[in-house]
Amino acid sequence: MGVNLPLVTPETLAEKMAGAPRLLLMLDYDGTLVPIAPTPDQARPKPELISVLGELSLLPGRVVAIISGRRLSELQELIPLAGLHLVGAHGAEIQEADGKVHRLFKDQRAKEIISELDGIARECIASRGGFLVENKGISLALHYRQADPFLARQVIDNFIKKFSSLPDANRLELMPGKKVLEVRPRGINKGLAVRYLCRKHAGALPVYIGDDITDEDAFKALKNGCTILVSPRPRPSAASARLPSPRHVGKMLSLLLAKNKLKVR
Numbered sequence: 521m522g523v524n525l526p527l528v529t530p531e532t533l534a535e536k537m538a539g540a541p542r543l544l545l546m547l548d549y550d551g552t553l554v555p556i557a558p559t560p561d562q563a564r565p566k567p568e569l570i571s572v573l574g575e576l577s578l579l580p581g582r583v584v585a586i587i588s589g590r591r592l593s594e595l596q597e598l599i600p601l602a603g604l605h606l607v608g609a610h611g612a613e614i615q616e617a618d619g620k621v622h623r624l625f626k627d628q629r630a631k632e633i634i635s636e637l638d639g640i641a642r643e644c645i646a647s648r649g650g651f652l653v654e655n656k657g658i659s660l661a662l663h664y665r666q667a668d669p670f671l672a673r674q675v676i677d678n679f680i681k682k683f684s685s686l687p688d689a690n691r692l693e694l695m696p697g698k699k700v701l702e703v704r705p706r707g708i709n710k711g712l713a714v715r716y717l718c719r720k721h722a723g724a725l726p727v728y729i730g731d732d733i734t735d736e737d738a739f740k741a742l743k744n745g746c747t748i749l750v751s752p753r754p755r756p757s758a759a760s761a762r763l764p765s766p767r768h769v770g771k772m773l774s775l776l777l778a779k780n781k782l783k784v785r
């Protein structure tokens with residue numbers, strides 16, 4: 521794990537990718553394509569971003585995939601584009617570029633536990649403000665971005681205690697994220713999705729860009745690959761380089777599109 525990852529510029533990164541005969545560009549959503557917002561429903565893509573992603577994915581030799589912790593159904597609504605891969609629920613739901621969907625996760629018992637945990641999370645929150653429970657069916661997110669930090673610690677500790685005492689809790693795992701604690705099926709992670717896409721598009725230059733702890737599985741799956749952490753400051757990561765913000769990611773995508781358009785003329 522490196523800490524002082526070299527900062528790359530959008531220009532250098534776009535140049536490297538534009539030079540590849542075939543490219544597999546994998547992008548995380550929250551905190552990478554779209555800046556972090558106070559609540560999940562406020563983190564929406566700008567029309568320009570949708571248009572760049574759409575154009576890129578139509579170019580020959582360019583495969584674009586969005587890999588997120590969000591539900592696939594939500595990604596389909598946020599990025600309403602045909603022709604790119606959408607991967608939801610940390611890799612459990614994969615939509616191919618032709619629209620075909622694979623659901624990698626079929627453990628019914630784990631789904632039942634998630635539904636139980638929904639009630640437990642709400643009980644732990646009780647009437648305290650600033651929390652949000654996001655039930656994604658096969659995973660659950662307990663958000664505390666707008667809660668008092670001291671109360672958040674108490675609620676999260678209580679939730680973890682109750683979760684750990686559930687029979688079969690080991691079918692699921694806890695994953696901290698940005699002001700959120702997620703519970704997801706054990707063994708499902710973004711690394712699986714990255715390996716799947718790399719096999720499917722063997723020979724293409726794989727690039728993964730992400731900002732959160734869940735993206736570390738993807739970085740590790742692409743050992744020695746082009747892996748970019750989105751972070752304003754250095755922090756331990758398995759990525760190979762760093763871009764400071766989603767704004768820089770957006771700039772890089774526009775430059776990549778412009779360079780590729782010049783090539784296909």
Ligand SMILES: O=P(O)(O)OC[C@H]1O[C@H](O[C@H]2O[C@H](CO)[C@@H](O)[C@H](O)[C@H]2O)[C@H](O)[C@@H](O)[C@@H]1O
Nearest residue numbers: 549550556557558559560563588589665698700
């Ligand atoms: O894998 P990602 O695309 O990065 O998704 C990770 C989680 O992102 C969302 O929560 C985070 O973003 C919200 C909007 O900016 C923010 O309000 C929240 O505090 C963050 O934790 C999403 O709601 C989760 O379902 C995703 O798993």
